[in-house]
Amino acid sequence: MSNVTISAGDVNKLRQLTGAGMMDCKKALTETGGDFEAAVDWLRKKGQKVSEKRADQEVNEGVAIAQVNPDATIGVVLAVGCETDFVAKNDNYIQFAQSIADLALNNQPADKDALLTLPLGDVTVAEAIAEQTGKIGEKIEITEYSLIEAASVTPYNHSNGKVSVLVGMNKSGDAVVETAKDVTMQIAAMSPIAIDKDDVPEEVKQREMEIGKEQARAEGKPEQILEKIAAGKLEAYFRDNTLLNQKFVKDNSKSIKDVLAGVDKELKVTAFKRIGLGS
Numbered sequence: 001m002s003n004v005t006i007s008a009g010d011v012n013k014l015r016q017l018t019g020a021g022m023m024d025c026k027k028a029l030t031e032t033g034g035d036f037e038a039a040v041d042w043l044r045k046k047g048q049k050v051s052e053k054r055a056d057q058e059v060n061e062g063v064a065i066a067q068v069n070p071d072a073t074i075g076v077v078l079a080v081g082c083e084t085d086f087v088a089k090n091d092n093y094i095q096f097a098q099s100i101a102d103l104a105l106n107n108q109p110a111d112k113d114a115l116l117t118l119p120l121g122d123v124t125v126a127e128a129i130a131e132q133t134g135k136i137g138e139k140i141e142i143t144e145y146s147l148i149e150a151a152s153v154t155p156y157n158h159s160n161g162k163v164s165v166l167v168g169m170n171k172s173g174d175a176v177v178e179t180a181k182d183v184t185m186q187i188a189a190m191s192p193i194a195i196d197k198d199d200v201p202e203e204v205k206q207r208e209m210e211i212g213k214e215q216a217r218a219e220g221k222p223e224q225i226l227e228k229i230a231a232g233k234l235e236a237y238f239r240d241n242t243l244l245n246q247k248f249v250k251d252n253s254k255s256i257k258d259v260l261a262g263v264d265k266e267l268k269v270t271a272f273k274r275i276g277l278g279s
Contacts (some may be wrong), residue, residue, distance in 0.1 A: 004034045014039055018050035041207070045214035061088040062143065063097040064275045066155035066164035067105055072177075075153035075166045076104040078115075079275045080129075081143040087136055088161070088277075096132060100125060104145065112145040146273040152176055156184030162277040163188050168270040179263045182248075186256060187274045189249050195269050197238040197245065208237050243269060 006029045014025040014036060020043050032038035043050050062081035068074065080097035087093050099120065109115040116126040123131070125142075133140045150168030154177060157164045165184040169176050186192075194200045212230030221229060239245045244257040251259075260267045 004030075006030055006034060010034065010036075018043055018048070020048050020050060024048060041211060044211050045218070047215050047218050061085045061162075062140075062277050063088060063094055063161050064157070064164035064277055065097060065101040066157055066166050066275075067101055068153045068155050068166075069105060072152050072154070072172070074105070074108060074147070074149050075155055075168070076101060076108070076145070076147050077155070077164050077166045077273050077275055078104060078145040079143045079164070079277055080140065081277060082136070082140050083138040087138055093132075093136070094161070096128075100128075100142065104147075108147055109145075110147065112142055115142065115145055143277070144275045146275075148271045148273060150270045152180065154180035154184055156181070156188055158188055163275070165272065165274045167272045170268045170270050171264060171266070175263050176267060179259060179267070182250060182259065183243070183256065183269065183272075186246065186249055187243065187272055188276075190246055191274055191276065192243040192246060192272075193241050195243050195272065197242050200238070200242060205234065208234050243272065 006026055010029055011022060011026045014020070014029060015022055017036070018025065018040060020028070024043060024046075025039070028039040028042040029036075032042050040050055061084055062079055064077070064079040066075060066077040068076075078097075078101055080093075080100060082088055082093065100115070103118055103120055103125065104115055107115075107118055109118060116124065116129075118125050120128045129140050129142070146166065148166045148168040150170065152169045152172035154167050154169070155165070156167075165187045167180050167184050167187065169180050193204070209227075209230045212233035213226040215233070216226050216229040217223075239247075244255065244260075246256055248254045248256055248259050254262075256269075260269070
């Protein structure tokens, strides 16, 4: 057991992240030396239901924006984060975030570092952000940025300004675009971690297998069948967390894979990115 001192604030933070009980959160943090990510896994291994929020997420305010070029073949999505909702709702702040999004779409930088070096007026984006930080008195930063290029790219911006999505498809056309709009809203609502199960990182698969085995062990299942039980739990994880295997939110009788096939059997999602501030 760790000798690390666990504060009431740490316990409350884990409780808010996971929805687990206070004493369970305290024990999880104590057993894992105060490591929030490990504490979430500890709770899950003990069979606890935890919320989808991960321990490495912080509750950020700010503005998320997704937009595409005129022929909808290139899209950018980014978040310009700040500390308070008061600042995030300020018109000048929203305009500042939009100016960065416009710059990104026009110049198509490969990553956030490249975006920060682009000229915005007489200064770079990084310098403009530093100026805004000085004026507003809050930390401001581009928390996420992605570029997607495909046969067709579709954006979605939630009405609260805090969730934005881009989806790239291998085909274009009116039917594809209408379907892509449904897919963007699916991603906004269900936050998949990958397109299909083969796209899930190997370390995530191994982690879920280990959690599944520990859950089965805690339920008293025989050691010789733990691997099989964990494999079944992993398949359930794929159904819940990979886009193509998720149930379509507008019609639970279909998966997203079914929805795409209903439009064109060769229609594929080539890439997606979801940005959610504070979620």
